[in-house]
Amino acid sequence: MEMVHLMYKEKPSDFGIIPTTKLIIMPWAYFFLLVFCCFTLLNAIFATVYCLIGIEHLGGVQPGSLFQNFANAYFFSSQTLTTVGYGHISPQGLLTSIVASIESFAGLLAFALVSGLLYGRFSRPRAKIVFSEHMLVAPFNQGQALMFRMGNASKSELIETEVQLLIAINQRDETGNVLRNYYPLGLQINKISFFSLSWTLVHPLDEKSPLHGFSETDMLEANAEVMVLVKGTEETNQQQVHARRSYTTEEIIWNARFGPIISRNRKGQPQVLTRQIGIYEPVE
Numbered sequence: 001m002e003m004v005h006l007m008y009k010e011k012p013s014d015f016g017i018i019p020t021t022k023l024i025i026m027p028w029a030y031f032f033l034l035v036f037c038c039f040t041l042l043n044a045i046f047a048t049v050y051c052l053i054g055i056e057h058l059g060g061v062q063p064g065s066l067f068q069n070f071a072n073a074y075f076f077s078s079q080t081l082t083t084v085g086y087g088h089i090s091p092q093g094l095l096t097s098i099v100a101s102i103e104s105f106a107g108l109l110a111f112a113l114v115s116g117l118l119y120g121r122f123s124r125p126r127a128k129i130v131f132s133e134h135m136l137v138a139p140f141n142q143g144q145a146l147m148f149r150m151g152n153a154s155k156s157e158l159i160e161t162e163v164q165l166l167i168a169i170n171q172r173d174e175t176g177n178v179l180r181n182y183y184p185l186g187l188q189i190n191k192i193s194f195f196s197l198s199w200t201l202v203h204p205l206d207e208k209s210p211l212h213g214f215s216e217t218d219m220l221e222a223n224a225e226v227m228v229l230v231k232g233t234e235e236t237n238q239q240q241v242h243a244r245r246s247y248t249t250e251e252i253i254w255n256a257r258f259g260p261i262i263s264r265n266r267k268g269q270p271q272v273l274t275r276q277i278g279i280y281e282p283v284e
Contacts, residue, residue: 024120031121035114042110043081046103047074050096057096060089081107128154129230132278135247137205137216138257139283146185146203146211148228148247149258151272152195158241161195161232163187165203167210169222183210185226195232197272198261216254224249256280 023031050073055063061072076089080103091100132149140147152158165185170178186209188202205211214222230243259279265271 020117020120023117024124028121031117038110039081042106043074043077046077046081046099049099050077053093053096053099057091057093058089059092077103080104081110083107128152129158129243130274130277131228131243131245132258132280133251134256134278134280135226135252136256136258136280137252137254140202140204144205145188146205146226146252147200147258148226149198149200149261149277150230150245151198151261151274151277153272153274154234156235158195158232159235160191160193161199161230162191163201164190164229165201166227166229167224168227169210169224171222185209185211197270198277200258201228216252219249219252222249224252226252253280255284256282 023034026034047070050058051069055061055069055073058073058076061069061076063069072089079085079089080100083104091097130151130153135146135148137144138147139145165187166182167185168180168182171181173179185203188204190201192199203209205214211219211224226247228245228247230245232241233239234241257280259276259281261273261276261279262270263273
């Protein structure tokens with residue numbers, strides 16, 4: 001079960017090297033906090049080097065207390081790293097000039113990296129798809145079906161949207177060992193040309209389903225998890241986007257059906273109440 005969760009839910013990052021993908025997909029607040037911390041740390045390192053060389057090798061700075069010397073070296077480092085160079089402080093001597101040139105080069109590389117990451121974050125295609133919090137087992141065609149609902153929270157449509165469903169369950173083999181097996185779940189409709197409002201996906205629990213004859217207790221004992229993969233083409237930039245979601249056994253509600261979520265705005269146009277995408281009611 002743990003391996004499936006690692007595929008669909010991110011692990012907390014360790015204190016090692018953060019991959020580029022992590023920097024692109026992390027929240028904006030964390031991204032700016034990380035950039036600010038790296039900027040502060042880099043300036044502190046070079047300020048310490050300038051203090052070790054000697055504050056008297058920075059022209060325009062009057063030696064003072066340890067804090068004043070470090071503060072002057074830190075702000076000179078900040079001006080050098082950003083290539084601002086106000087001019088009232090300048091390096092004096094060969095060693096200080098070499099360190100300042102190395103810092104300027106490091107600043108150029110650092111800001112080029114940050115600019116590339118910002119471009120990657122802004123240009124990254126994303127599917128703003130909202131999934132229902134639960135998957136339901138609801139009445140369907142004189143029987144039952146496994147259902148979940150999703151809505152398009154973007155103002156643009158998704159073209160040629162396709163959904164794939166996969167279930168992972170624990171089963172025993174002939175020797176009695178527990179194996180984690182995966183089965184595709186067929187959908188009544190798995191592809192639509194235009195996805196603009198909401199879409200309820202239906203997997204009939206008939207004889208063709210690998211879950212045929214399963215009860216709620218059987219699902220719990222099998223430690224089942226349903227994995228959803230959505231892919232489509234974003235209308236505005238014509239780029240393919242993906243979204244994914246997984247439902248554990250605890251997130252599957254039996255004998256329930258989804259409630260209405262489509263209303264009309266002030267202009268009379270239909271709209272999806274995305275905050276109520278997962279609303280459901282019990283049925284007999």
